[in-house]
Amino acid sequence: MTRLGIVCSSGGAVFVAAMDLLRECGYRPVTVVVTDRPCGVENECERLGIEWRRIEDPTREGFSRQAAAWLFDKHQVDWTCLFFSRLVSSDLFARGICLNIHPSILPAFPGFGAVRRTLESGSRFMGATAHLTDESSDAGPILGQVIAPIPHGASVQLLERLSFAQKLYLLLVLWELAEHDALATLIDHDVSASVLPILSWANPALQDQRLAEAFNKFLRNEGIEWLR
Secondary structure, rough: EEEEEEEEEEHHHHHHHHHHHHHOOOOEEEEEEEEOOOOHHHHHHHHOOOOEEEEOOOOOOHHHHHHHHHHHHOOOOOOEEEEEOOOOHHHHHHHOOEEEEEOOOOOOOOOOOOHHHHHHOOOOOEEEEEEEEOOOOOOOOEEEEEEEOOOOOOOOOHHHHHHHHHHHHHHHHHHHHHHOOHHHHHHHOOHHHHHHHOOOOOOOOOOHHHHHHHHHHHHHHOOOOOOO
């Protein structure tokens, strides 16, 4: 059973939705969370029975060092995923698998404000990218991407909702890969990674049909138009 560490500085909506969907499908994800400030995800962790710790260190290195010790040493996580508004240092990402999910089709629109900049650019498509975290800003090796056409006349608010769904899908894919010991294979570009399923809008795609159906139901319930 894979152990996931989350580093978060917001309400954690993507992470919370993923945990709810995984539990709905009968999974029991083992997760711990680190925050750097009072934020909504802490309340959600209480609701979900997830252990969390707040580390209020203003320095990137100090925060990363303490987060790594709590995640990798105390809780023995297998991988971490960032939903974080600050850069982290090698004190964290060099300790083990550390991933980020960025709201654009990298290498386009790295950094902050990616959804707004995608819309303003006149691009006809938007997406999200799962990539390894390193010392760069959103330039680590790409592990997975999803894509969708931008509807005519779309607003930033509409695209933010779509981006939320895209990041959620990628987190579910990453969790599934880790649970089946395939995440390291994908990172190492092993030839066996070529057997991972892909779709016209997702590479790689979810393998568990129950989880895919639960995700599609979530989109319908939330009124998010992406997959038709």
